[in-house]
Amino acid sequence: MCFLGVSPDDVTFVGVLTTCSYNGMVDQGIEFFESMKYKYQVEPGIEHYACMVDLLGRADKVNKAMKLIEKMPIEPDAIVWGSLLGACRTHMKLDLAEVAVEKLAQLEPKNAGPYVLLSHMYATKGRWSDVKVLRGKIKARSVIKLPGCSWIEVEKKVHMFTGGDNKGHLE
Structure with missing residues (x-):
């Protein structure tokens, strides 16, 4: 692009990062x-910071990703904290995962996903008392985990299945 005299813009940098x-x-x-x-x-936006947290997290530089979040000139959003949480899960960084889950709980109080992920991390480490405490928090905050669902087309009819279903129904 630069060779052709075209300057990269914010969207270009999202792709590059x-x-x-x-x-x-x-x-x-x-x-x-x-x-x-x-x-x-080009002023870095929230999407560029999310890319950088993902980049650092994938490279097992989770602490560096956290430092970047702490220095951001804009308030981190759920995507930034979710990127950090994903890296924490991959590299089993429970201390930072707990921070990310609390931040996500503030931003998306009814989203059960972060709690479920942290619960699985605790279980993987055999920290059953922490699993129990976390489930208590989930219940106290009235967070509901929606069942997973999928669709399939059979003979030109679409059927939807949800977790716990034993039969599909037309969608």
């Missing part, structure tokens, strides 16, 4: 992120 993240190109991703503002006059 995502590519770096998925390909383990941590140093290059950091370099691109840092060049956004100073070289290309």
